[in-house]
Amino acid sequence: MKYLRLRDELLERLRAMAPGEPLPPERELARQLRVSRTTLRRALDDLVSTGAVRRRHGAGIFAVGPKIVQPLTATSFTEDMRARGMRPDTRVIEFGVVLAGARLGRRLEVSPSAEVVRALRLRLADDEPMALEMLHVPAELVPGLDAETLGEASFYQLLAERFGHPVVNGRQSIEPTVTDHDESELLTVPLHSPALLFERTSRDADGQVLEFVRAVYRGDRYRIETEISLLPVVAPGLMSGLA
Structure with a gap:
């Protein structure tokens, strides 16, 4: 005690x-x-x-401060941090155009020979590294996008206002992981620190895939929260009338 x-x-x-x-x-x-x-x-x-x-x-x-609650919904990191009274920032570590290849082509539902914008972004809040995101976007959807623009604005805002592709829905998976050498260095945490691995595919109103993101969030700064509801219990005596 x-x-x-x-x-x-x-x-x-x-x-x-x-x-x-x-x-x-x-x-x-x-x-x-x-x-x-x-x-x-x-x-x-x-x-x-x-x-x-x-x-x-x-x-x-x-x-390290209180953990940030991450709901199981697609949210903009920039707007989310501002809503919490924190100052968001993005550093674009890598930026370039690559061919999709077979695996990424399946994720983005494009030809393996299609061009894809790939960007590695370090996301910060109040100057503290929070997450490391590898973003993949079909190049034809974001003509003229460059590293400077991506580092200065919310990507979802850019998609909607500049390129005319607002995110409507998507699918996201979350699993526990540990940071490797490069992730640990960029996130300023010890090697093999606990982390959360997010993989997300987002779509527009027409069902077109807009992005595939692989993101590593610091386990010491995030926790996942969701709401649950229970189905009503049917009394045994009523079961015979149900088909």
């Missing part, structure tokens, strides 16, 4: 801290909380493993 109270007290303290703010040194924190350093270290290790804090070797332990 003492350990659980300590963990709750640390979490309460973290809620009042800004992202990136350091906790006091271990010796001082143990004195403040009136626990042994061994017990404190165990609690901090648990918080590091769940993503509540980040340990920087030689520098200490830092708050």
Whole structure:
């Protein structure tokens, strides 16, 4: 029970801290909380493993801030961050035009020889890296699109207002993963950190595929939330009248 109270007290303290703010040194924190350093270290290790804090070797332990709730709906990262009072930013790491090939052609429902705009984007909120997205778009749908334009505006807004293809629906899968070397470096997290892998295909009102996106979101900064509903229970005595 003492350990659980300590963990709750640390979490309460973290809620009042800004992202990136350091906790006091271990010796001082143990004195403040009136626990042994061994017990404190165990609690901090648990918080590091769940993503509540980040340990920087030689520098200490830092708050990461509350996790961002990601609903199971297609949303614009830019508008989503603005709605949360955060400042969104996008850095285009790679940008070019490639041939679709067989696998990507199937995803985008285009010929393997069709040209595809491919862009690797680092998404940030208040200057903190949040996600890494590899975007694929049939080149014929976005004539004249360049890296500078893509880095300055919401892609969904560009699709709708500049290219006349508003996103109407799509399909998205989510699975747990860990970051590789390049992802860890760009997201500023340790190698093999927990992450969420999103794969999304979006369509316009005519059913045309507009994009295929593969995105890695930091597991320490995101959690998935959805609403559920239960089907009404049919009384056994009524079942005989149902076909």
